Structures are given as structure tokens and as C-alpha cells.
Amino acid sequence: MWFPIDPRSPTPIYQQIVDGVKEAVAKNILQGGERLPSVRELAGLMTLNHNTVAKAYQELERERVIDVVRGRGTFVAAPGSRPDRAERIVRMKDIMKQLWVEAHHLQITSQDLMTMMQDAVLEWDQERGQEES
């Protein structure tokens, strides 16, 4: 498990961790049931404050991406255990709209946008396939 942290980014560090873990899960780099490093381990590895990592884990647990089991450790949630579908669908529409707005400012037609998206998705799906257990 690894992902880059940019301390200079306007995105808070804890959010970058949240995004990084979610991406790793989406790509199957982290798989259901797999153990994550403890808060203090990860903080050590990334030279971050352990409060920052703890906050990221709390957010990931709230989003049902991971399960924190007191005294045992932190694990990637089984895919079945992630509901809050409504919230995510709203969020997806939001991201789709952002994408469409940016495309138009770039003077990219909707058709070209769909092609670009298709290509990118194929690429990420392949990365994901390679990690398949």
C-alpha cells in the first residue's frame, strides 16, 4: 500500500489519505478483509502526525470503507458492507457535472469527453484487473 502525499496541496492531508485509501481499494490494491497499518505505524511511515491519520481512519470508517476493531486493528471492509448509496449517488452526479463543465470550458465536445472517459476507465480497469486476487 502506497500513495503520495502533497503537503502543499490545498486538499487537507487527512483527505488525501482518505482519497488514497479509497483509490487503492477501488483498484484492488487493498482487498476486503486486508489489514491496514495502525494509526501510529502509518503516521511513522509517512512522517505525519498521528492525529491526522486517525482523522482519516475515522472518516474512512464513517464512509464504511474500513472497519476499525478496537484492540485488534483496522481492516478493509467487505464490499457488501458499504451502503450509504444515496449519498454516494448525489456525490457522483456532482462529480459528473464538474467534469462536464470543465470539458466545455476546454472546448471539448461531449462526444470527445465520453471517448476520453472510456479510455481512462479502460486503463484503470486494467490496473485493477492485475491486482485481482
Added chain:
Amino acid sequence: MWFPIDPRSPTPIYQQIVDGVKEAVAKNILQGGERLPSVRELAGLMTLNHNTVAKAYQELERERVIDVVRGRGTFVAAPGSRPDRAERIVRMKDIMKQLWVEAHHLQITSQDLMTMMQDAVLEWDQERGQEES
């Protein structure tokens, strides 16, 4: 021209204005050369401080979405005058990845994602078409 502002959102108000104007331009609700309300007019209409609106307009000018002519007013930029393509392409890939990651957490297949995107794009393109001058 109108878009809702949520003062309690974690997204800063000035950023909501930036996003709102960019969306309106992408949807052809605001067209090239069209005049925007003055900083103080818009502030009055939205019951915001003029500084907040001014900050939004400055950001929109930096992104080449609008042209600010001191002493005269603020205008939607002609489509041709918006470069910084490289920066926007990077941004688009970023948004596409976010979308793909969220989809996987929702257990939406890439194929379903493409279908949802297709539908949404059709819908927005239609809204845009209706505003065509």
C-alpha cells in the same frame, strides 16, 4: 443568471460563485460578451459582502472565464480567449479518476458508470441547447 449559494457548505462562498458562473457559461445561460452584474449588484442580490463577490470575479478572470474591464464592468469572455489547456486536462483526468473511484465504492461497474455519464451528459447538453443563441 442564477445559482444557489449554501452559506453552510464547506466550499467557500466565493468558490460557489466561481463554480456557478462556470456552470452557467458551460450551459450557455451566460454567453460570450454578456455583461455580469457588477460586484456590488451581485453582492446585494445575494446578500453577500462585495469583497466576497470581488474575490470570485478575480478568480474567474484568472481562469479566463470572464473579462474585467476596470471602470466599465465585467463580461463573459469570448470562448477563444481561454487557454491554459494543459492545466485543465490534468484537472479533467483528476476528476475522471475521482468519479471512477466513487463508482467502484458504490459497486457500480465501469459499464454502468459510462451509461450514467452518457445519460447525464445528454441531459445537460439539452439544457445547453435550449439556451443556444
Added chain:
Amino acid sequence: MWFPIDPRSPTPIYQQIVDGVKEAVAKNILQGGERLPSVRELAGLMTLNHNTVAKAYQELERERVIDVVRGRGTFVAAPGSRPDRAERIVRMKDIMKQLWVEAHHLQITSQDLMTMMQDAVLEWDQERGQEES
């Protein structure tokens, strides 16, 4: 005589006129004694407010670049009639420093800066030579 005006630039329009006239004089496109268009003529040609042009001419007269003769017209000053040397030397040092600072942020060595400057100066001197009366 011609130079482009960018109404979108943060540089005030009257300042752009001042800069444009000064550049034309430095390049010998405008020569000592030559008549400039009247305030209203130039305003008409450039579709600007005549107040803007008048302000530019006032500034050019203050800097002794032009002579405004009431009832007769406006003329490029003879080279001899431009003192205020002290003020200009201060200004030159200022511009030189800006140039040096920008170069360092660009990671251009002072030696390369001098070479670039040499090349640019040769080019402008040639343009100037072609206009020689």
C-alpha cells in the same frame, strides 16, 4: 503610428497609451517635432473615451515626451528637451532589479540574462534603425 490596447489588462488604458507612445518614440517610429493626432482624433480611432487619451497626453507632457501647444496641437518633443534624468535613472535601476529578480526565479544565470538582453537590444536597435529619418 499604432500600438495595441488591451482593455482587459490590469494596466490602465491611459498607461498603455503612455507606454505605446514612448515605445514608438524610442523606436523612431515617432520622431522629434512630429505631430500627434488630437485627443479627440485618437479617441475616435481607438474607440476610447477622450478623457482617457487626455490623461495619457498629460502624463506624456509631464514626462517631457511630447509638447502640447494650446490651439496648435501636440508634438513629439525634441530629444534635447527631455531632462528629469534623475527620476528616470531611479526608474531604470528599479526595472533592472525586477529583471534580475525574475531571471533568478526562472533559474537563469546572470550571464545568460546578459546574453538574452544583448540579443533583444540588438533586435530593437535594428527596428529603430529602419525608421531612422
Added chain:
Amino acid sequence: MWFPIDPRSPTPIYQQIVDGVKEAVAKNILQGGERLPSVRELAGLMTLNHNTVAKAYQELERERVIDVVRGRGTFVAAPGSRPDRAERIVRMKDIMKQLWVEAHHLQITSQDLMTMMQDAVLEWDQERGQEES
């Protein structure tokens, strides 16, 4: 770190801070990784409002001169992390032309201009050398 602020200058105060920091970095008075005073510290030292300093820091971050790490502080960027070369080269040509135009109005020959520039550059390079770590 120090530079004078002239509250009556037409150059906005926040821009004077931007210019001052950039000059200090070019002169090695501020070195890569070095911590700048916090927004409120600098505001206190200069008896300015913290918003004015914050605006300057935001502009310096946009120009990649400094790194702002939220909640931690503000640091001079490593020299490697400053791209936007194209934009800066355009800006340099601009400044070079201004210099050349001013020189001609002062009736300084191009040759004398190059000599003055050479001398000034030597002087600033020496200041810079003395700060070398």
C-alpha cells in the same frame, strides 16, 4: 528578512510584499525551506492587517515562490518546484523592452545600457553570494 513598505505608493501593499519576498529569495536572503513569519506575525511586525499579508502569501504560493502548509506555516519553496517558465519568459521580454525604452528616453545608448546593467548585476550577484549557505 526585511524590506520597506510604502503605504502611499500606487503599488498595492500586498504587491510590495510579494516583490519584497521575491527579491529576498533571488538574493538568497531567504533560502529554500526557510520558514517565513506567520501571516499574523508579519502583519504585527509591519503594522498591517493580517488579510493583506495573507493575500500576499496566496499570490506568492500561486507563483510557486513559497509553500503554504495549512496549520503548520509558510516556507520558501525549493528552487526545483517553480515551473511556469513560459509565462516568466514572456514577462522577462516585457521588462527588457521597458528598460530599453526608458534608456532611449534618457538618451542612453544601448551600449551604455548594457554596461549599466552589467554593473548592477555584478553588485546584486555579490549581495547574493554573501548570503550563500
Added chain:
DNA sequence: GTGGTCTAGACCACC
């Protein structure tokens, strides 16, 4: 403690 945002209100340059 760190930077970021926002309101309120004043003042300025430019048109």
C-alpha cells in the same frame, strides 16, 4: 498556533 474566509465599512483610481 497555522492559514482561510467572511462581513462591515472606508477610500481609491478609472470611466
Added chain:
DNA sequence: GTGGTCTAGACCACC
């Protein structure tokens, strides 16, 4: 009238 800047002071998220 137009946008831009600045102070004063409050409040917020993040470390």
C-alpha cells in the same frame, strides 16, 4: 458607476 484595496474583527478547519 466600475472594480480594487485595506483595516478591524469574527469565526473556522487543521495541526
